[in-house]
Amino acid sequence: MNKISTKLAAAFFIVVFIMELFLMTYLHQNMIHTRVNEEFSRLLSNGTNHRDVLVENYSNTTIEHIVMMEENVDREVMITNNRGEIINRSSDSVLEEFHTLIMNLENTEDSIVVSDWRNSPYIVSAHPYHVNDGTSGYVVMFQSTASINQMVKSENMHFVISGVTGIIVLFIVYAVLSKILTRPLLRMKEATEKISKGDFNVSLPYLGKDELGDLSSSIQKLAKDLAHLKNERNEFLASISHELSTPLTYLIGYSKVAMRKGLTEEERAHYLEIIAEESERMRELVKNLLDLARMDETTFTVSKEHFFARSFFENVCKLVIPSYEIKNIKLNLICDEDLQVYADPVRLEQIILNLLDNALKYSNQHSEVSLKAQKSKNKTIISVIDNGIGIPLDEIEFIFEKLYRVEKSRSRLFGGSGIGLAVVKELVEAHSGTIEVKSKLGEGSEFRITI
Ligand SMILES: Nc1ncnc2c1ncn2[C@@H]1O[C@H](COP(=O)(O)OP(=O)(O)OP(=O)(O)O)[C@@H](O)[C@H]1O
Numbered sequence: 001m002n003k004i005s006t007k008l009a010a011a012f013f014i015v016v017f018i019m020e021l022f023l024m025t026y027l028h029q030n031m032i033h034t035r036v037n038e039e040f041s042r043l044l045s046n047g048t049n050h051r052d053v054l055v056e057n058y059s060n061t062t063i064e065h066i067v068m069m070e071e072n073v074d075r076e077v078m079i080t081n082n083r084g085e086i087i088n089r090s091s092d093s094v095l096e097e098f099h100t101l102i103m104n105l106e107n108t109e110d111s112i113v114v115s116d117w118r119n120s121p122y123i124v125s126a127h128p129y130h131v132n133d134g135t136s137g138y139v140v141m142f143q144s145t146a147s148i149n150q151m152v153k154s155e156n157m158h159f160v161i162s163g164v165t166g167i168i169v170l171f172i173v174y175a176v177l178s179k180i181l182t183r184p185l186l187r188m189k190e191a192t193e194k195i196s197k198g199d200f201n202v203s204l205p206y207l208g209k210d211e212l213g214d215l216s217s218s219i220q221k222l223a224k225d226l227a228h229l230k231n232e233r234n235e236f237l238a239s240i241s242h243e244l245s246t247p248l249t250y251l252i253g254y255s256k257v258a259m260r261k262g263l264t265e266e267e268r269a270h271y272l273e274i275i276a277e278e279s280e281r282m283r284e285l286v287k288n289l290l291d292l293a294r295m296d297e298t299t300f301t302v303s304k305e306h307f308f309a310r311s312f313f314e315n316v317c318k319l320v321i322p323s324y325e326i327k328n329i330k331l332n333l334i335c336d337e338d339l340q341v342y343a344d345p346v347r348l349e350q351i352i353l354n355l356l357d358n359a360l361k362y363s364n365q366h367s368e369v370s371l372k373a374q375k376s377k378n379k380t381i382i383s384v385i386d387n388g389i390g391i392p393l394d395e396i397e398f399i400f401e402k403l404y405r406v407e408k409s410r411s412r413l414f415g416g417s418g419i420g421l422a423v424v425k426e427l428v429e430a431h432s433g434t435i436e437v438k439s440k441l442g443e444g445s446e447f448r449i450t451i
C-alpha cells in the first residue's frame, strides 16, 4: 500500500463500489416493486370486469363464459356462492391449496388476498358480487407467480451483467487514472532525488496549468535556482579569496621590505604605514562580508521607529562632509523640517553612508551631490543624486550583486570591493522597501529608495 496509485485506487474503488451497490439495489427494488404492482392491478381489473358482467347479467351462461375466457391464459377464475361453494372454475389445479381461503372470504371490496408472489404459486384477488335477487358470492382470480418469478430472474440477470460491466469499467478508469496521475508524480520524485544528490540538471515535461503542472514547474524552478545559487556561491568564494589575497600580498611584501636591514627610520615608517593602511582595508572588507553574511540569515530583523528626517540626515552628512571637502564636492540636503520617516535609524544611516560614499567616490572634483527626502503617500522617497561618472546601461542590473564592480580598473582607481550596494539592497529589503537606479554614463546617477 505504499504506492499512491494503489491508495488512490483503493479509495476510488470503495467509494464507487458502495455508490454502485446502493444505486443498483435501489433501482432493482423499485423496478420489481413496480412490475409486481402492475401484475396486481391487471389481476384486479380483470376480476372487477368479470364481476361487473356477472352482476349485470347473472346466469349460468355468463358464468360459463367467464370461466371460458380464462381457460387458455396463465390465470384461473373461480365463482363461488354465498355459502363458499364453488359454482364454476376454469381449472381444478388451484383448488387443493386455496380451498380454505375460498371458503372463508370476507372482504367487501375488490382486493388482493394472497400477495406473497415469492412463496405462493399464485397471487389471488377476490371480488364480491351481489345480484338484485339476493344471490351473492365471489369472483376469485388466480395469477400464476411463475411469470413474475421469471421476470424477476431475468431482471436479476440484467443487474448482475450491468454490475460486472460497471466493475470492469471501474478497473479501466483506475488504470487510466493511475497512469495519468502517477507517471508525472514518479518523474517528479526522480527529479527531486536527483536534486537532493546535487544534480540540478532536471527536465520535467509541461503538465498544464493544474496542481500537478504547478508542482512540476516549481520543482523545475527550484532546480534552476539551486544551480544559480551554487554557481553564485562558487563565484562569491572565488571573489573573496581573490579580494583577500590582494591586500595579503601587499602585507607580506611590505613587511619583508620593512624588515630589511639598513633602512632609514623614515623609510621603515613609510612601509609600516602602508601595512597599517592595507590591514585597515582588509578589516573593513571582512567587516562588510560579515555584515552581508549576517543579513543572509533569516533571523536578521530591523526595528523601525518614527523620527524626524531632517536632523537625522544632517548628522549623517556631518560624518561625510570632511571627505567631501577634500574632493571639493558640494553636498546639498533637501528635506522638509517636519518630514517624518519610519525606519530603523541605525540601518538607514548605514544605507545613506554607503550611497554617499559611492556618490563621492564616483564623482569628479568640484561637482555636486544631493541628498533628497520627500513624502509620497505613506512612504518616504530618499534619493542620492550625483553628476559623477555614471554606470554603463548594461551593467546597472548587476551592481547590487555581491562583489560586483563596474570595470575592474575602476576599483583599482577608487578602491571599492563591490559590497556596499549589496548591503544597501539587503537593508532596504529588510525594511520592505525598494531601491531603483537611474544612471547615464558620464552624466551622473540617482539612487532612489522607497521605504
Ligand atoms: N554613484 C555611482 N556612480 C557611478 N558608479 C557607481 C555609483 N555607485 C555604484 N557604482 C558602481 O557600482 C559598483 C558597485 O558599488 P558598490 O558600492 O557595491 O561597491 P564599491 O563602491 O565598489 O565597493 P564598497 O562599497 O564595497 O567599498 C561600483 O564598483 C561602481 O562601479
Ligand SMILES: [Mg+2]
Pocket (backbone or CB within 6 Å): 354, 357, 358, 416, 418, 419, 420, 421
Ligand atoms: Mg560602495
